[in-house]
Amino acid sequence: xxxxxxxxxxxxxxxxxxxxxxxxxxxxxxxxxxxxxxxxxxxxxxxxxxxxxxxxxxxxxxxxxxxxxxxxxxxxxxxxxxxxxxxxxxxxxxxxxxxxxxxxxxxxxxxxxxxxxxxxxxxxxxxxxxxxxxxxxxxxxxxxxxxxxxxxxxxxxxxxxxxxxxxxxxxxxxxxxxxxxxxxxxxxxxxxxxxxxxxxxxxxxxxxxxxxxxxxxxxxxxxxxxxxxxxxxxxxxxxxxxxxxxxxxxxxxxxxxxxxxxxxxxxxxxxxxxxxxxxxxxxxxxxxxxxxxxxxxxxxxxxxxxxxxxxxxxxxxxxxxxxxxxxxxxxxxxxxxxxxxxxxxxxxxxxxxxxxxxxxxxxxxxxxxxxxxxxxxxxxxxxxxxxxxxxxxxxxxxxxxxxxxxxxxxxxx
Amino acid sequence: xxxxxxxxxxxxxxxxxxxxxxxxxxxxxxxxxxxxxxxxxxxxxxxxxxxxxxxxxxxxxxxxxxxxxxxxxxxxxxxxxxxxxxxxxxxxxxxxxxxxxxxxxxxxxxxxxxxxxxxxxxxxxxxxxxxxxxxxxxxxxxxxxxxxxxxxxxxxxxxxxxxxxxxxxxxxxxxxxxxxxxxxxxxxxxxxxxxxxxxxxxxxxxxxxxxxxxxxxxxxxxxxxxxxxxxxxxxxxxxxxxxxxxxxxxxxxxxxxxxxxxxxxxxxxxxxxxxxxxxxxxxxxxxxxxxxxxxxxxxxxxxxxxxxxxxxxxxxxxxxxxxxxxxxxxxxxxxxxxxxxxxxxxxxxxxxxxxxxxxxxxxxxxxxxxxxxxxxxxxxxxxxxxxxxxxxxxxxxxxxxxxxxxxxxxxxx
Numbered sequence: 001x002x003x004x005x006x007x008x009x010x011x012x013x014x015x016x017x018x019x020x021x022x023x024x025x026x027x028x029x030x031x032x033x034x035x036x037x038x039x040x041x042x043x044x045x046x047x048x049x050x051x052x053x054x055x056x057x058x059x060x061x062x063x064x065x066x067x068x069x070x071x072x073x074x075x076x077x078x079x080x081x082x083x084x085x086x087x088x089x090x091x092x093x094x095x096x097x098x099x100x101x102x103x104x105x106x107x108x109x110x111x112x113x114x115x116x117x118x119x120x121x122x123x124x125x126x127x128x129x130x131x132x133x134x135x136x137x138x139x140x141x142x143x144x145x146x147x148x149x150x151x152x153x154x155x156x157x158x159x160x161x162x163x164x165x166x167x168x169x170x171x172x173x174x175x176x177x178x179x180x181x182x183x184x185x186x187x188x189x190x191x192x193x194x195x196x197x198x199x200x201x202x203x204x205x206x207x208x209x210x211x212x213x214x215x216x217x218x219x220x221x222x223x224x225x226x227x228x229x230x231x232x233x234x235x236x237x238x239x240x241x242x243x244x245x246x247x248x249x250x251x252x253x254x255x256x257x258x259x260x261x262x263x264x265x266x267x268x269x270x271x272x273x274x275x276x277x278x279x280x281x282x283x284x285x286x287x288x289x290x291x292x293x294x295x296x297x298x299x300x301x302x303x304x305x306x307x308x309x310x311x312x313x314x315x316x317x318x319x320x321x322x323x324x325x326x327x328x329x330x331x332x333x334x335x336x337x338x339x340x341x342x343x344x345x346x347x348x349x350x351x352x353x354x355x356x357x358x359x360x361x362x363x364x365x366x367x368x369x370x371x372x373x374x375x376x377x378x379x380x381x382x383x384x385x386x387x388x389x390x391x392x393x394x395x396x397x398x399x400x401x402x403x404x405x406x407x408x409x410x411x412x413x
Numbered sequence: 414x415x416x417x418x419x420x421x422x423x424x425x426x427x428x429x430x431x432x433x434x435x436x437x438x439x440x441x442x443x444x445x446x447x448x449x450x451x452x453x454x455x456x457x458x459x460x461x462x463x464x465x466x467x468x469x470x471x472x473x474x475x476x477x478x479x480x481x482x483x484x485x486x487x488x489x490x491x492x493x494x495x496x497x498x499x500x501x502x503x504x505x506x507x508x509x510x511x512x513x514x515x516x517x518x519x520x521x522x523x524x525x526x527x528x529x530x531x532x533x534x535x536x537x538x539x540x541x542x543x544x545x546x547x548x549x550x551x552x553x554x555x556x557x558x559x560x561x562x563x564x565x566x567x568x569x570x571x572x573x574x575x576x577x578x579x580x581x582x583x584x585x586x587x588x589x590x591x592x593x594x595x596x597x598x599x600x601x602x603x604x605x606x607x608x609x610x611x612x613x614x615x616x617x618x619x620x621x622x623x624x625x626x627x628x629x630x631x632x633x634x635x636x637x638x639x640x641x642x643x644x645x646x647x648x649x650x651x652x653x654x655x656x657x658x659x660x661x662x663x664x665x666x667x668x669x670x671x672x673x674x675x676x677x678x679x680x681x682x683x684x685x686x687x688x689x690x691x692x693x694x695x696x697x698x699x700x701x702x703x704x705x706x707x708x709x710x711x712x713x714x715x716x717x718x719x720x721x722x723x724x725x726x727x728x729x730x731x732x733x734x735x736x737x738x739x740x741x742x743x744x745x746x747x748x749x750x751x752x753x754x755x756x757x758x759x760x761x762x763x764x765x766x767x768x769x770x771x772x773x774x775x776x777x778x779x780x781x782x783x784x785x786x787x788x789x790x791x792x793x794x795x796x797x798x799x800x801x802x803x804x805x806x807x808x809x810x811x812x813x814x815x816x817x818x819x820x821x822x823x824x825x826x
Contacts, residue, residue: 025438036651058649116531127553142502142503142534143531210632214620236452238475
């Protein structure tokens, strides 16, 4: 939780955090500011003190909404630094940054740097300042295990409430999508057709999904996966917009929107067959469903996430499927990991991969996905089932949004 | 244009470009890959050669759509590097990156680094590799003047066509917004009311705008400004969602969506008064309108953009308004610059600021905004007018989407 940041900084020997970029779609900045139209800002947090937000003057009111102490960029006029830097704009930016650090009481020490932002500029400024001011040591952390990801790993009740609300929005959109699909007629080739007699295409379904998300106050900055048949067998294929919807093919519908303005995410997948499921598709689905139920029944508080990844791999391998346990980067079978934490990042700690460290545990306050799948592009099919869970303080695991698991969506006519 | 990249690299002594991050919402990666669901990729371009896209194995089909040469990450198995790096995950990533660079024929030299991405990880890897492999020099460029921004500064016809299409979508949404607003009734306090008798609020208008954008195949990753009265006087206030719409107040409606999936932007502003405009608001509007028309009539090919910024400042100062010409970071009067280039970035070269270098010119192929404004939050008002222009090869300047300039939107009842 946010209140853990100071102790996490202490444990890693960080004297300060320095975050670059916008407040939206930039997880560490969003985490400390709460978002809003604050662009190209700099946030400085000294250990043990509140963060300071340095912002464009025009965005002063948006910056003030963060509740943080704010400083406008005009407090650091470029002309102050022009002479001493002799036209070197990167050195100028570096000296200006140093002045900001000193104003926040940071005269030396280890400064962790963060932000989803323009790498080129920030790298130029920081490597220049590193040479110009050796009293600082700038430190980049692996994104998968930064102090921010450690703090974000456990959520307080207000964060869980926001994720739960996104779950309600997400499943509402999924329900509308099911209703929309099953209301279509089909032709002799088992293709869904619109009122004008032309085929319904995936691009049109996605446009509807985007519409409903916007209507309900959500956005999908990372897109939506709506993949049919062979595409469903390629986990991160987003689907082919021109593909016509047809009966009896697996559809992997993986939807992972966030609050409008770039806040908390939800992550959810269902696999559907419209009208009917052929035997092979139905069997693959049942296998994934059984694996999913098995894992859910075994969840125990504070267990390393990868324990369950290994269980699923062993189960699937016993049935003859390739998995990452004994195959390098398999492209058929069970080809990814069981889940991931989620919050302001769609993917964050705890990690479930077999090589993840043991401290990636399903401890109280974590919110994570469980999403086993089996993929056979060569057979024109793929299956994934995914729900988002919260490890509650009382030791129970709660699915944050409910939705039927049915593989087959019956057509209405 | 893209074809300028090699000569730009040569002029700056860059032997290679190294781009990190996703293909969406990451301008340099989008520019070379065309977007798509390719996440956390690495793109390497040696000068004089085509770019190589290194991607997650699961995203192989999406990566292939780029038309570039692709390499899956599985070609660089972690275990190859585990022993030599003794558990140091950042050094491991650095050695792995070095292996990729060598596979792309880059054994040494100056490597420009780019990407809208996670700064912490990339900074950690690059500073580690810089020490580990001194045969490379990693170079960060100022975002406002990188080789990418230089290449992107001029657009080919296909890029202009995409921006023009976004202009048509943008103005369609603006027209729907005007229709929506003027269809409302008002109460005795001049507040717009809905059918249920409650006030229409800005948050509801923005939800409609998001809906229409999604429906038309656009998204607004940077938000939308719909700011009323005092908020309209603060250029980058996005508006207060709970504010009720009312007659006779300036509304600054600045809308800057991009193609769904993170492509080309459009940028457009109108200032409206619903029902009627009080004298002070009307006078402020006329002053901005006249300045706008004056600038448009003076545009000449290949002129430095800041020439026009200076003209507008002088004009407004003659009328008694503070401007950046003689006031540091003014908060009332004319408080920003006249415009900016736009493309895959909402803000890019050419720059119009008074301190921009002379080579920021309105040369053929540039696409840019003209957006004078006057802002008086203390008087509860602000005005901005903005259109997007293309400097055509024939020397003419073309507004890429037409829309009425009227300040007053007459209510229908």
